[in-house]
Amino acid sequence: MSRLNILVVEDEDAIRGMLMMVLEQAGFKSIAAVDAEDAQKALNDISPDLILLDWMLPGISGVEWARRLKKEPVYRDLPIILLTARGEEEDKVRGLEIGADDYITKPFSPKELVARVRAVLRRSGKIQGLAQIALGDLVLDTEQHRLSIGDKQLEVSPTEFRLMQFFMTHPDKVYSRTQLLDQVWGRSVYIEERTIDVHIRRLRKILGEHGREDLVQTVRGFGYRFSLME
Structure with a gap:
């Protein structure tokens, strides 16, 4: 099986070298670009499976280049992960709103x-998902469609299972209702945003029966976060 191509767009030599080394060790093939112009030229020669893109680049910023790229039909479905030193929630939301599939805050x-790269590639259908996702004593089995805490199986609906799968592959990150609906239900389906509140309440009730209702947290004024940390 051929290795998947990751286009690494980073202007700092040391960071770019580290990223490429980590990706190569994880079994990916990495291609380097130092700025948006260099990356655009690389797209003319290769068809990357994912772009790892620094937010702050000389000339055209990474987030601006990603915005332009996502407007082109040929690149609309190309997965992009933004690398950013920005910690403010509004900056992270902006990155997701322009079409980025995920973001990683430096340092990481x-x-x-590697985990986030693989998660995005799984969601995009580039690689098959893992049979099990485990966080602490919480285990989600994607083949058997089972969610368990320790040796106790939790009774969840198919929608709540998908919601938990998304949460468990994106821990400690805040998502708005709109973002959760897009990721779990899909952008082509029209559902009221408040529908997510119903499923969150059900999940908390189910998790609460095992003393874990604190796993799904409300972030006032924005949305929800799944975290094992209080």
């Missing part, structure tokens, strides 16, 4: 980088 560990 190589393990987190």
Whole structure:
């Protein structure tokens, strides 16, 4: 099986070298670009499976280039992960709103980088998903469609299972109702945003029966976060 291509767009030599080394060790093929212009030229020669893109680049910023790229039909479905040192929620939301599939806040560990790259590639259908996703004593089995805490199986609906799968592959990040609906139900389906509140309440009730209702947290004025940390 051929290796998947990751286009790494980062202007700092040391960081770019580290990213490429980590990706190569994880089994991916990495292609380097130092800015948006260089990356655009690379797209003429290769068809990357994912772009790892620094937010702040000389000339055209990474987020602006991603916005332009997503407007082109040929690149609309090309997965993009933004690398950013920005910690403010509004900046993270902006990145997702322009079409980025995920973001990673610097500094990050190589393990987190590879996990997020693989998660985005799974969602885009580039690679098959893992049979099990485990966080602490919480285990989600994607083949058996089972969610369990320890040795106890939780009774959840198919929609709540997909919601938990998204939460467990994106821990410690805040998502608005609109973003959750897009990710779990899909952008082509029209559903009231408040529908997400109903499923969140049900999930909390089910998790609460096992003393874990705190896993799904409300972030006032924005949305929800799934986290094992209080």
